Amino acid sequence: MKTKKIFLASSSELKEDRQEFEVFVSRQNNEWVRQGAYLELIIWEDFLDAMSQTRLQDEYDKAVRECDIFVMLFSTKVGKYTEEEFETAFGQFKTSNKPLIFTYFKDAQISTASANQDDLMSLFAFRKKLSSLGHFPTIYRNTSDLKYHFDQQLEKLVSSGFIELNTGRSGAPDPPPLTVPAMPYLAYGSWTLRNAIDEMGQDWSNSVLKFTSQEPSPEGLRLRGTFTWRLNLDLMGTEDVVGFYIAATRQLVFEGETLSNNERLAIGSYSAFLSADERTLTDGRWGSSAVDPGSPGSWEATR
Secondary structure, three states: OEEEEEEEEEOHHHHHHHHHHHHHHHHHHHHHHHHOEEEEEEEHHHOOHHHOOOOHHHHHHHHHHHOOEEEEEEOOOOOHHHHHHHHHHHHHHHHHOOOEEEEEEEOOOOOOOOOOHHHHHHHHHHHHHHHHOOOOOEEEOOHHHHHHHHHHHHHHHHHHOOOOOOOOOOOOOOOOOOOOOOOOOOOOOOEEEEEEEOOOOOEOOOOEEEEEEEEEEOOEEEEEEEEEEEEOOEEEEEEEEEEEEEOOOOEEEEEEEEEOOOOOOOOOEEEEEEOOOOOEEEEEEEEOOOOOOOOOEEEEEEO
């Protein structure tokens, strides 16, 4: 049985959402446990003050660092400790490339007459922090939305191999192990370009590449995503791209499909190599055709 630990962080106002999320995970386990996978959900109600000789939050932070997936729910406020848990998860991800981080913002109606100013300020400050990190929360209106969105993410994690399911029939002999490399999860987070200089010397650094989907393919992965292009920090527009990750060489090759601004941008083709720690795209090249993606410009990116 392969276990993935999910840490669920949220403020007290979302107690019902946490309970619904817990029920969803339990039902998912009913299906997956027969396929050799189990999701261990960790929520703050599971902790007791007696567990820690220092403070309870230390136990939370320790659990965050040890989890595989970090899920955060927030709505009208972001408490001090909930934000600390996010910072712990984000810091751990930068160090070890895990946990995967999913943030969900509940779009609730707020009464201006009864709203707490400090709560709203904490919310605005946290959303600004997420934006500066290139991390954008998924918006949900109710628990049905929340469960639907997270179910989609679980499907992607299964497709990428992050969560492994045994699809063989019960009692059947295990097939021989395949000598194929584990696939990276490129669709997590955003890739910020740096040292992105074209043949005219123009600086496209701080543009952002976001892979919106990845699917297994014979050579590795099929990719789909979007470039948000910035020239000297000024927003130029977006470019939708499709391509492949080639597992044998760790190379990404993709081409533009559509542009949001044909006057300022041109369809391009791109290539780069994924670093061993899966946090950097190196030796990036771009061009005007798939035949020669290497001549006009160079770039690299980090997440």
